[in-house]
Amino acid sequence: MSNNQRLVYIALLASQAVIIGLVERMIPSPFFFAPGAKLGLANIITCMALYTLPVKDTMKVVVIRLLLQTLLAGTVSTFLYSGMGALASFLGMLFVKHLPKVSIIGVSATGAVFHNIGQLVVASLVANTFSVMLYLPVLSLIGILTGIATGIAAHYLLHRVERLHYYMDLKTLEIDDMKEVRL
Amino acid sequence: MTRFFKLATVSDVLIILVLIVISFLPFAVFYAQQSSGGxxxxxxxxxxxxxxxxxxxxxxxxxxxxxxxxxxxxxxxxxxxxxxxxxxxxxxxxxxxxxxxxxxxxxxxxxxxxxxxxxxxxxxxxxxxxxxxxxxxxxxxxxxxx
Missing domain, CATH: 2.60.320.10 (N-utilization substance G protein NusG, insert domain)
Structure with a gap:
């Protein structure tokens, strides 16, 4: 993949994630009984990036999305919460993806739960009390369900959008190349 | 609906179970802390x-x-x-x-x-x-x- 092609693809994924995030903010939360719970549709893009781009470029997508979303619709405190959430979910998804036989559904559910964990860790540090963490089961059970749903969506995107096959093939090719160089 | 569930593998189910356990960890820590006090x-x-x-x-x-x-x-x-x-x-x-x-x-x-x-x-x-x-x-x- 040429450098320009890669840049455009990263920029496209990041901007799609920002737009999906902004549109999601306009939809009233379906989880009225649990303040703070949301659908996390932008997770679809992170999953797609994880499966079609190298780790370094996936991180670029996540960071660009985070910064743009904060500039467009956030404050410093939401940046702290979503930043820590994005970092935790990215690391969790990366780890789970390397486990054997895990499909995109497990990766996406892990991302959702670790996003909540990251957010609540920041919240309990800000409030200086551990009891905020007791809210985790409510958020993460909803997160697992929405994570499964976004995982199914990402699975169908990866399999039905033909252009993405090209990037997936490229990624496996690149990994094979690196292995050969090391050998 | 069943074709959605066919996408998930056994390891997915295991991971989801582990995630559920992780999400209840704060409760365990909280009660351990509370009951240890005199x-x-x-x-x-x-x-x-x-x-x-x-x-x-x-x-x-x-x-x-x-x-x-x-x-x-x-x-x-x-x-x-x-x-x-x-x-x-x-x-x-x-x-x-x-x-x-x-x-x-x-x-x-x-x-x-x-x-x-x-x-x-x-x-x-x-x-x-x-x-x-x-x-x-x-x-x-x-x-x-x-």
């Missing part, structure tokens, strides 16, 4: 200010505490034999009276209409901030129920 205290809070803080071991017999407010609201709390219960209240839902007696650290009786919280803690290091956070969660949840 002395139990009753903390009575109204409008997020602490009114009474009594060690359960200081009360030999039965003690009755009444929380009155200017607008005619009252809550009567009975403490006896290491147990605490809301004896009487003139709130409109009576949830606090019906919630029964509490005796172990971390348990609470909440009277939402009068904003009274009766809580048992293991130590007397209950800083006001902690109560603020707990009660704000209770109040936000309570608001969503109404």
């Amino acid at each position: 002395e139990r205290f009753v903390v009575i809070t109204k409008d997020q200010t602490v009114l009474h803080e009594i060690a359960l071991s200081d009360i030999d017999d039965t003690e009755q505490i009444t929380i009155d407010s200017d607008d005619g609201h009252y809550n009567t709390i009975n403490i006896s034999n290491g147990e605490v219960h809301m004896h009487d209240a003139n709130c409109n839902d009576q949830v606090c009276v019906r919630s029964g007696a509490i005796d172990s650290p971390g348990e609470t009786i909440v009277c939402l209409p009068h904003k009274v919280i009766v809580e048992i803690t293991a130590k007397d290091s209950t800083d006001d901030q902690e109560i603020d956070i707990i009660s704000s969660f209770i109040f936000t949840k309570g608001l969503h129920y109404e």
Whole structure:
């Protein structure tokens, strides 16, 4: 993949994630009984990036999305919460993806739960009390369900959008190349 | 619907189970912390200010505490034999009276209409901030129920 092609693809994924995030903010939360719970549709893009781009470029997508979303619709405190959430979910998804036989559904559910964990860790540090963490089961059970749903969506995107096959093939090719160089 | 479930593998199901366990870890840590403390205290809070803080071991017999407010609201709390219960209240839902007696650290009786919280803690290091956070969660949840 040429450098320009890669840049455009990263920029496209990041901007799609920002737009999906902004549109999601306009939809009233379906989880009225649990303040703070949301659908996390932008997770679809992170999953797609994880499966079609190298780790370094996936991180670029996540960071660009985070910064743009904060500039467009956030404050410093939401940046702290979503930043820590994005970092935790990215690391969790990366780890789970390397486990054997895990499909995109497990990766996406892990991302959702670790996003909540990251957010609540920041919240309990800000409030200086551990009891905020007791809210985790409510958020993460909803997160697992929405994570499964976004995982199914990402699975169908990866399999039905033909252009993405090209990037997936490229990624496996690149990994094979690196292995050969090391050998 | 079944074709969606066919996408998931056995490891996915295992991961989801692990995630559910992880999400309940804070409860385990919280109760381990609370039960390790020695002395139990009753903390009575109204409008997020602490009114009474009594060690359960200081009360030999039965003690009755009444929380009155200017607008005619009252809550009567009975403490006896290491147990605490809301004896009487003139709130409109009576949830606090019906919630029964509490005796172990971390348990609470909440009277939402009068904003009274009766809580048992293991130590007397209950800083006001902690109560603020707990009660704000209770109040936000309570608001969503109404």
